[in-house]
Amino acid sequence: MKTANLITASDFCLYHNVEHNFINLLQEAGLVEVSIINQTIFIPEKELQKLEKLTNLHQLDINVAGIEAITHLLNQVEKIQEDMRSLRNRLRLYENETE
Amino acid sequence: MAFIDYYKTLSLTKTASDKDIKNAYRKLARKYHPDLNPDNAEANKRFQELNEANEVLSDPEKRKKYDKYGENWQHGEAYEQQARQQQNRPGNYGGNGGFGGGFTDAESFGGGDFSDFFKSMFGGGGSRQTKYRGQDYNAELHLTLLDTAETHKRTLTVGGKNIRINIPAGIENGQTIKISGHGGAGVNNGPAGDLYIKFFIANDTRFxxxxxxxxxxxxxxxxxxxxxxxxxxxxxxxxxxxxxxxxxxxxxxxxxxxxxxxxxxxxxxxxxxxxxxxxxxxxxxxxxxxxxxxxxxxx
The missing domain is CATH 2.60.260.20 (Urease metallochaperone UreE, N-terminal domain)
Structure with missing residues (x-):
């Protein structure tokens, strides 16, 4: 049987000093996935790092709508950086050819 | 070790209120936070500087000490010690035996993210329980194309510690992978930073x-x-x-x-x-x- 590591949302909120509603809002915005078992909200281990990152933004006084916009932009930045790296490598092929 | 103008770091003047400091810090942190500036070492450095300035200026005790000695911070501890000695022994007009001492060995407090100036003046990670994430480390790993043809493990030494990492086959030149929690230690039980490894792949084949x-x-x-x-x-x-x-x-x-x-x-x-x-x-x-x-x- 496959097992998963979970942390309760309450523990997370306590440790990071954030209100419980913040996690609800992130979940509603589709920014994190949570598991609900026996009416208790759990955060899967795979979501923890992402949630910590979003919490960092929240602690900079950025609201959930702002966090959502930033997340989309960061995803785009990541894709552009990835494309740029790939194009640089391709460019190297031609540069080596002309040397 | 140079004096650091924390007011300048936060674009403030000495008359700034607590609210001004908080607002200035948050505004600049939104600009330079590492999560908002992926792969930007300069922003990361700037964020560390902001944290340090905020650590000092948002703590009344530290701010008072910083304001009192300003650019004469190197002698601050000695002056205080001398003043204490004179208070305790009013008849003693002797020498200045206390000069030069009193600075704490900051490394023992684990305040690795702070500047030498900060450590000398405040002795490490600070007395408050503000949690700070540890510094992110950046490393480079040079491989050959043949090395990347198969997934394999490598042992790296980062910050004096050996880390065994899995290098997935097919990794490309210039690609960076993040090893969570293997950066600098956090301050005041804050989480550790991350280790970013950038790969440089030399082509040793005719392909x-x-x-x-x-x-x-x-x-x-x-x-x-x-x-x-x-x-x-x-x-x-x-x-x-x-x-x-x-x-x-x-x-x-x-x-x-x-x-x-x-x-x-x-x-x-x-x-x-x-x-x-x-x-x-x-x-x-x-x-x-x-x-x-x-x-x-x-x-």
């Missing part, structure tokens, strides 16, 4: 790489190009037999499916190997061969 595809030229003798046949082609990890169609033209490109590089983080998926035929015209012909070519040209 050209574009993503997971490989490209190479293959010499083909004229007779096989004209009549067809079978030749052996080298791949990254071995050799394969390739059938040549009759009347193959110079510069023809063929694809050997699945004979390229492994696709990054996709098990058992491979790119393709492209061969471009470079038909070789025979040289040093014998008289007989010349005659045969002449006959051919007339036919």
């Amino acid at each position: 050209k790489r574009d993503g997971s595809n490989l490209y190479t030229n293959l010499k083909l003798d004229l007779y096989t190009a004209v009549l067809g046949g079978e030749i052996t082609a080298e791949t990254l990890t071995g050799k394969v037999k390739v059938k040549i169609k009759p009347e193959t033209q110079n510069g023809t490109k063929v694809k050997l499916k699945g004979k390229g590089m492994p696709v990054y983080k996709k098990e058992n998926e491979f790119g393709d190997l492209y061969l471009t035929y470079d038909v070789q015209v025979p040289v040093n012909l014998t008289e007989k061969q010349k005659q045969l070519f002449e006959e051919l040209s007339k036919s």
Whole structure:
């Protein structure tokens, strides 16, 4: 049987000093996935790092709508950086050819 | 060790209120936070400076001490010690034996993210329980193309510690992977930073790489190009037999499916190997061969 590591949302909120509603809002915005078992909200281990990152933004006084916009932009930045790296490598092929 | 103007760091003046400090810090932190500036070492450095300035200016005790001594911070501890000695022993007008002492060995407090100036003045990570994430570390790893043909493990020494990492097959030049929690230790039980490893892949083969595809030229003798046949082609990890169609033209490109590089983080998926035929015209012909070519040209 496959097992998963979970942390309760309450523990997370306590440790990071954030209100419980913040996690609800992130979940509603589709920014994190949570598991609900026996009416208790759990955060899967795979979501923890992402949630910590979003919490960092929240602690900079950025609201959930702002966090959502930033997340989309960061995803785009990541894709552009990835494309740029790939194009640089391709460019190297031609540069080596002309040397 | 130079004096650091924390007010300047936060674009404030000395008269700034607590609210001004908080607002200035948050505003600049939104600009330079590492999560908002991926792969930007300069922003990361600036964020550390902001944290340090905020640590001092938002703590009334630290701010008072900083304001009191300002650029004379190097003598601050000594002045205080002397003042204490004079208070305790009013009759003692003796020397200044306390000068130069009193600075704490900051490293023992684990305040690795703070400047030497901060450590000298405040002695490490600070007395408050503000949690700070540890510093992110950046490292470089140089590999050859052949090294990246298979997933393997490597041991790296980062910050005096050995870390065994898994290097997925197919990693590309310039790619960065993050090892969570292997950066600098957090301050006041804050989480540890992350380790970013940037890969530099040197091509030690005769193949050209574009993503997971490989490209190479293959010499083909004229007779096989004209009549067809079978030749052996080298791949990254071995050799394969390739059938040549009759009347193959110079510069023809063929694809050997699945004979390229492994696709990054996709098990058992491979790119393709492209061969471009470079038909070789025979040289040093014998008289007989010349005659045969002449006959051919007339036919």
